[in-house]
Amino acid sequence: MAEKRWAAYGRPENGVAALLGVVEAEAEKPAIKAAMSTFGVSWRGVYSVRVLGSEEPAAFVDARKPGESRPWDGSDLEPHALSLRYPGMGDAAYKDLLESVQSVGAKEDIVLFEGKILDGRHRYKAYREVGVPxxxxxWTPEEWGDPLKFVKAKNQARRDLTVGQRAALAVEDRDKDAGKGRETRQSNLKTGVESPDPRRFKNESSGGRATENVAKAHGVSVGYVHEVGKIREASPETFEQLKRGEVSIPEAREKLGLAKPKKPKPEPDPVPSDSGLVTVNGERKYDEGVERARAAGVIPAGVAVTVEDPGDEAGDVIQAVREEQAEEAAKVDDLTDDEWIARLPLASVLTGVSLTRFRMDALFFRAFEQKMRGSLKAFYGKAAKAYYKGSFRGVVGYGIERLLRVEPPDRWRKCPPTDKGGCDGKGTVPIVGECGLCHGRGYLSK
Incomplete structure (x- = not known):
């Protein structure tokens, strides 16, 4: 057997094996023995021997296992097609990345697949621009599984993607999954394999379930996915602009005529020149508040404002009314429970269990009105102002509001007859049992 040329490499250091030299031997084991003898190393001192042709051996070889981190060798790297499926990073986000690399260096590895960048194409550019090692x-399937799912997981966490970009990616995933489903069914028909229930496929593939799944995966609403799907059907070019982040969803819809036309604002009624005039006791006067009310539409145009001013007597009249109301309230408070109940309209209408429940409920309201309402209303006003901002109402505040809005028992009414869905004040309905409208009370309250 003719002898061959072998490149012998020594024991790796930092994941890289250096060339010991070239030896000649018939096979691998004799080549290792020749390297041991020629270069004075032990059996373990020889990392590998590699047969050579006419080419010269490399000075170093990578001795790391698949998936193990290693220093970049200085070669130019290109993005993988799976990585290019996602839009590039915006200028502002890339500027932040550059500043981060300048301050803390390269903290994450660049992941390669088929010799190209699967994850980290923006980091690779920033690392080279800053000049950091x-x-x-x-990429290894044992660590990361499917390369496409790996890329999806990495890019879905990007905060620089707009809502439109996320929705565009969701539409692509939905259509791709639907295409795979159609191919599977066609293949099953050709090979005689039993196909899944078409109703199930409709729900889980191209229908609502598939849209919900991709919308959730990309962090957008189902409505956005539907809208972007229509944009893609109307104009693939605009869809690509949306995917690149050059236009937003509303801008794309308006550009393609898919947005609902805005209703024109109604023309305001002409305001008369004397919009701020008011007649007080027969005399025409100007009032700024009346003019603002007309401008806001509170007082319609053309409606005259006339006021009768009682003058100094108004204070006496108001005071007299207040005193009369206070006396009437004091008289009611002095009534016994039985006397107070007898004054209520439903006391002479309800009977049996319904009357008993009405009596307990009404007396509970009376006790709340006398001892709790004033302090609770004052507390709610201060607490709501301190803790609730804008239109938000918490569960506690909402409960207190409902309690304060309960009308007094003299406004409660009997449950309507059975032909109108009630129990006619009995609390129960034949065959059904407890009335679902009044919940067995026999009366309704607000």
Whole structure:
């Protein structure tokens, strides 16, 4: 057997094996023995021997296992097609990345697949621009599974993607999954394999379930996915602009005529020149508040404002009314429970269990009105102002509001007859049992 040329490499250091030299031997084991003898190393001192042709051996070889991090060798790297499926990083986000690399260096490896960048194409650019050393590592199915799912998981966490970009990616995923489903069914028909229930496929593939799944995966609403799907059907070019982040969803819809036309604002009624005039006791006067009310539409145009001013007597009249109301309230408070109940309209209408429940409920309201309402209303006003901002109402505040809005028992009414869905004040309905409208009370309150 003719002898061959072998490149012998020594024991790796930092994941890289250096060339010991070239030896000649018939096979691998004799080549290792020749390297041991020629270069004075032990059996373990020889990392590998590699057969050579006419080419010269490399000075170093990578001795790392698949997926193990290693320093970048200085070669130019290109993005993988799976990575290019997602839009590039915006200028502002890339500027932040550059500043981060300048301050803390290269903290993450560049992941390679098929010799190209699967994850980290923006980091690779920033690392080279700043000039910091960085590591690369090969994608391995044992660690990361499917490469497409790996890319999806990495890019879905990007905060620089707009809502429109996320929705565009969701539409692509939905259509791609639907296409795979159609191919599977066609293949099953050709091979005689039993196909899944078409109703189930409709729900889980191209229908609502698939849209919900991709919308959730990309962090957008189902409505946005539907809207972007229509944009893609109307104009693939505009869809690509949306995917690149050059236009927003509303801008794309308006550009393609898909947005609902805005209703024109109604023309305001002409305001008369004397919009601020008011007649007080027969005399025409100007009032700024009346003019603002007309401008806001509170007082319609053309409606005259006339006021009768009682003058100094108004204070006496108001005071007299207040005193009369206070006396009437004091008389009611002095009534016994039985006397107070007898004054209520439903006391002479309800009977049996319904009357008993009405009596307990009404007396509970009376006690609340006398001892709690004033302090609770004052507390709610101060607490709501301190803790609730805008139109938000918490569960506690909402409960207190409902309690304060309960009308007094003299406004409660009997449950309507059975032909109108009630129990006619009995609390129960034949065959059904407890009335679902009044919940067995026999009366309704607000």
């Amino acid at each position: 960085f590591n690369v590592r090969e």
